[in-house]
Amino acid sequence: MKALFLAGGLGTRLRPLTEHLPKPMALVGNRPWLEHLLLNYKAQGIYEFVVAVKHYRELIESHLGDGSKYGVRIDYAVERELLGTAGAIKNAEHLLSDRFIVVNADIIHQVDLASALKFHEAHRGVATICLTDVDDPSHYGVVVQTDGGRIVDFVEKPKKEAAPSNRINAGIYIMERRALAFVPAGKAVSIERETFPLLIDNGSGVYGHPIGGYWMDMGTTERYRQLHWDLLDRRFPVAIGGQDMDNKGIWLGDNVRVGQGVLFVPPVMIGDDVTIGDRAIIGPYAVIGNGSRIGRQARLSYSILWDRCRVSAGAQLNACIFGAGMQAGPHILHEAVCNRNLEVHRR
Structure with a gap:
């Protein structure tokens, strides 16, 4: 069949x-x-x-x-x-x-x-x-x-x-x-x-x-976010890539480089080949795509980043969704949804 x-x-x-x-x-x-x-x-x-x-x-x-x-x-x-x-x-x-x-x-x-x-x-x-x-x-x-x-x-x-x-x-x-x-x-x-x-x-x-x-x-950005929170909370038990560190709800992929003093607030999912700068705070409810770079002292919560994103030092992202290859400067962004063409939509 x-x-x-x-x-x-x-x-x-x-x-x-x-x-x-x-x-x-x-x-x-x-x-x-x-x-x-x-x-x-x-x-x-x-x-x-x-x-x-x-x-x-x-x-x-x-x-x-x-x-x-x-x-x-x-x-x-x-x-x-x-x-x-x-x-x-x-x-x-x-x-x-x-x-x-x-x-x-x-x-x-x-x-x-x-x-x-x-x-x-x-x-x-x-x-x-x-x-x-x-x-x-x-x-x-x-x-x-x-x-x-x-x-x-x-x-x-x-x-x-x-x-x-x-x-x-x-x-x-x-x-x-x-x-x-x-x-x-x-x-x-x-x-x-x-x-x-x-x-x-x-x-x-x-x-x-x-x-x-x-x-x-998942036809709206609100439901797309909720889908990921359900995934991280394991209400939606699809396979998560990477290793769950000490079963604490912190999943790290392969070749992840973590700087000094980084704080993970679970649940958090980090893809492969990701670099996280010193004293960054990641989570709660953060998904970071493969090949992304997070600057020092950046803060990410309730946000989803697709592959190859760049977040500058000191940037703060809350409830954001970034498409592949997006860059965020040293700004505070709340509920931004951005695609690869650098369009920004805020509610």
Whole structure:
């Protein structure tokens, strides 16, 4: 069985970080999320992948390659124009197996795939939509189900008090190839608004299965920050690179050079080949990317730096997010979000 990762869109709400980057390639704990995703599904027994690409496809293809460095096989389905969720799946049909998994690749999640597959095989329908519970469903599509799990309706972005449940589409689907007979080729089609309602109406059998575990749409900078705090607090137990020093929540990568009198306030994650100047204070809740340089007496808290950032001596960063290659002079910055083009956005 194959997994199809939908990675063709841009993260418009995560700008400026993803101004020139597919959102699934945003770093999560100093590694592109798409790579975390691949390794997670490989650990659950999936070894063949199809990645649907469009915008900045070369960044994804150059990073993942053919999958051989991960011990898997990767094929690519290229969209010449944006085709929507179902259209992208239809575009990749020739690369898919008779039963396959579809994953919106910008959704942070952990799914018990064996449990979801067992449920799918038992109901014999054409699709299983993985579901998750949220506190406020008003921003999502809420499902209405029978006691046996069959989905009979979707309610799009209901008012919180009027929602039939708190259970929403998690963006992960197990599908049978025969479901694609109802998707027109070469046309933009939404699986959520068009294909699934059609399959429900014609009795093909669409069921919902709760995934449990962690789920986060990282589509805003606020949620992107929260994702990293959850990672550092181990509420989101994705692998963290480096060594946890004395199990104190201070992760140091390889070849980290730490100056005299540096204070780490956990939790803190430091990537590979990082230099930290004398008497700098790092943390709490700081993630520093590979190859970065932190000047003496600099202070970083509640901040995320991507690779190759430079922070001048004496600078103070609080609640900041810096894209790759950014530089911060001797300033005090609060809630700044900066991309590689040196644009600064403050609230």
